[in-house]
Amino acid sequence: MSTTLPPLLAARAGHDDAVARPALSLHGVTRVFGAHTALDTVDLEVAAGEVHCVLGENGAGKSTLCNIVFGSLPPTRGEVRLGGEPYAPTSPADALARGVAMVHQHFSLVPTLTVEENLLLGRGVRRLRPDRAGLARRLAAIEETLGLHVDPAATAGSLSVGARQRVEIVKALLDRPRLLLLDEPTGVLGPDEIDGLLDTCRRVAASGTAVVLVTHKLAEVMRVGDRATVLRGGRVVGGGPLARDGATGLTAPDLVGLMVGRDSSTLDPVLAASVGVLDPRSDGAGPGGTGGSPAAAPPTSTQRAGTSASPGPTATAEDATATAPVLAVRGLVVVDDAGARRVDGVDLEVRPGEIVGIAGVEGNGQSELVAALSGAVRPTEGRVLLAGADVTAAAPRRRTALGLGVVPEDRHHEAVVASLSVTTNLLLGRLHRFRRLGLLDRRAMRDTAADLAHRFDVRAASLDAPMSSLSGGNQQKAVLARELSLDPLRCVVAAQPTRGLDLGAVDAVVGHLRAAADAGVGVLVVSSELSELLALCDRVHVAYRGALSDPVPTADPDARDRVAHLMTGARS
Numbered sequence: 001m002s003t004t005l006p007p008l009l010a011a012r013a014g015h016d017d018a019v020a021r022p023a024l025s026l027h028g029v030t031r032v033f034g035a036h037t038a039l040d041t042v043d044l045e046v047a048a049g050e051v052h053c054v055l056g057e058n059g060a061g062k063s064t065l066c067n068i069v070f071g072s073l074p075p076t077r078g079e080v081r082l083g084g085e086p087y088a089p090t091s092p093a094d095a096l097a098r099g100v101a102m103v104h105q106h107f108s109l110v111p112t113l114t115v116e117e118n119l120l121l122g123r124g125v126r127r128l129r130p131d132r133a134g135l136a137r138r139l140a141a142i143e144e145t146l147g148l149h150v151d152p153a154a155t156a157g158s159l160s161v162g163a164r165q166r167v168e169i170v171k172a173l174l175d176r177p178r179l180l181l182l183d184e185p186t187g188v189l190g191p192d193e194i195d196g197l198l199d200t201c202r203r204v205a206a207s208g209t210a211v212v213l214v215t216h217k218l219a220e221v222m223r224v225g226d227r228a229t230v231l232r233g234g235r236v237v238g239g240g241p242l243a244r245d246g247a248t249g250l251t252a253p254d255l256v257g258l259m260v261g262r263d264s265s266t267l268d269p270v271l272a273a274s275v276g277v278l279d280p281r282s283d284g285a286g287p288g289g290t291g292g293s294p295a296a297a298p299p300t301s302t303q304r305a306g307t308s309a310s311p312g313p314t315a316t317a318e319d320a321t322a323t324a325p326v327l328a329v330r331g332l333v334v335v336d337d338a339g340a341r342r343v344d345g346v347d348l349e350v351r352p353g354e355i356v357g358i359a360g361v362e363g364n365g366q367s368e369l370v371a372a373l374s375g376a377v378r379p380t381e382g383r384v385l386l387a388g389a390d391v392t393a394a395a396p397r398r399r400t401a402l403g404l405g406v407v408p409e410d411r412h413h414e415a416v417v418a419s420l421s422v423t424t425n426l427l428l429g430r431l432h433r434f435r436r437l438g439l440l441d442r443r444a445m446r447d448t449a450a451d452l453a454h455r456f457d458v459r460a461a462s463l464d465a466p467m468s469s470l471s472g473g474n475q476q477k478a479v480l481a482r483e484l485s486l487d488p489l490r491c492v493v494a495a496q497p498t499r500g501l502d503l504g505a506v507d508a509v510v511g512h513l514r515a516a517a518d519a520g521v522g523v524l525v526v527s528s529e530l531s532e533l534l535a536l537c538d539r540v541h542v543a544y545r546g547a548l549s550d551p552v553p554t555a556d557p558d559a560r561d562r563v564a565h566l567m568t569g570a571r572s
């Protein structure tokens with residue numbers, strides 16, 4: 001692949017040979033895990049000053065590529081060059097020392113330490129005494145040039161997901177890297193924070209740093225990327241300059257075609273909106289930023305009822321209003337250690353067959369509400385009723401037994417045990433059912449796990465492999481498989497269920513949640529993806545400062561505007 005420099009740099013390139021050399025180049029890079037080839041003879045070039053997007057389905061090899069460049073993994077074959085020089089980092093610390101920084105899909109901050117302590121961690125190893133004054137100066141410079149603000153005194157664990165992400169990015173920028181790798185950085189952010197992050201990407205690139213952005217969101221790619229490379233099954237299947245700012249190049253539908261080998265006009269509108277082929281902020285008239293796309297708005301649940309992809313729960317939902325709620329929340333209050341009312345008097349009902357959504361910018365009490373529903377946190381006031389039983393103080397195990405499936409937002413800390421096998425993770429919470437005469441029936445476990453992996457398209461080299469060997473998206477599919485296959489299953493609480501998933505997987509998850517509702521399960525979806533909620537749910541509440549708005553029926557023609565308005569804190 002030849003190097004196409006952004007116009008400004010291209011103009012300068014004749015005067016500066018260093019700029020003409022790619023900041024990063026990969027030649028024939030291959031990475032094999034056992035019998036599985038995760039990356040297959042990959043060639044890639046990234047110029048200084050450009051945002052280069054790397055796209056592909058779950059398991060396509062994107063994180064493996066980043067991990068090789070960041071020194072976490074050596075390639076099995078092939079050569080990597082940095083600024084034209086051979087580059088074979090022996091560790092992430094070595095990569096950092098050579099000017100390569102990375103922000104991972106999951107957080108690396110120590111929750112009990114302050115932001116300042118987290119930022120000094122690692123740097124202190126290289127110095128006798130932590131340089132607090134130097135850090136303060138650098139933070140001020142980052143805030144001024146890149147608009148990124150962090151509070152050094154805050155405890156990392158008390159920050160919202162978006163604020164934590166900001167600290168991770170600031171941490172990566174502290175040493176002025178010449179290459180910044182961002183592995184799905186916007187997955188956890190709300191719309192405003194995503195805008196901020198995309199601006200940051202452009203500013204970082206404008207400062208001369210090469211930025212590699214891994215994302216599933218095509219709208220983001222079309223807004224911020226200069227060029228893209230698409231991986232499928234570990235191979236580069238296409239790429240080039242993007243059609244941005246009136247320039248000719250790859251469009252969002254082109255990228256869909258490369259990623260999944262499918263024409264974007266065949267995509268379910270829910271899916272199209274959630275990945276940005278439809279711009280969620282438009283009325284459907286415009287594509288994801290640029291690049292042309294099917295001109296249709298995401299359907300409401302009423303429209304959805306007519307599609308073949310979904311029988312639509314609307315009819316079921318109307319019947320459902322006559323039945324008792326499977327999940328009822330009354331006056332729920334959760335107060336945190338600092339005395340703040342994170343959940344502030346929430347009332348909520350989900351009936352069998354209904355899909356109810358909770359929208360809102362992250363950090364408005366959604367996480368704490370889900371924690372109170374799952375049993376991870378004890379509410380201070382109020383009640384939670386599950387299928388009529390008061391479970392306010394019940395342990396998670398009892399809730400599971402009563403038929404509550406929970407897909408937590410923080411997969412790494414709450415939903416999987418990375419060191420245990422895929423099989424064990426798929427069956428967590430029901431392993432006792434496989435006990436025969438005091439021993440686990442491994443064969444029955446493997447058969448059940450294989451069936452689940454097949455039905456939910458969990459792609460793993462082996463079900464005996466540790467969960468950590470699965471790509472992020474496949475781990476998420478495994479959690480969904482486990483929670484949606486509980487028996488009995490009466491209610492599912494799914495927090496950010498499509499986060500980190502590729503197009504096909506989002507489609508599948510939406511299908512699984514609808515199927516659960518069609519089978520009479522009550523579904524509560526907490527998501528920062530507004531388009532997804534509007535298309536999937538019967539009604540949507542908005543979380544704001546711990547309280548929930550009255551529900552907005554998604555069949556209302558102005559539902560999007562009403563929900564967006566409520567997200568600003570408006571009362572009605």
Ligand SMILES: Nc1ncnc2c1ncn2[C@@H]1O[C@H](COP(=O)(O)OP(=O)(O)OP(=O)(O)O)[C@@H](O)[C@H]1O
Pocket residue numbers: 033036037038056057058059060061062063064065459460461468469470471472473474500502
């Ligand atoms: N340590 C490992 N051991 C075995 N297999 C691995 C390991 N790391 C990754 N793989 C496999 O390599 C393939 C590529 O994984 P990778 O995480 O790079 O995909 P990805 O494109 O980043 O996916 P996602 O979008 O889901 O994050 C997957 O099939 C994964 O299971």
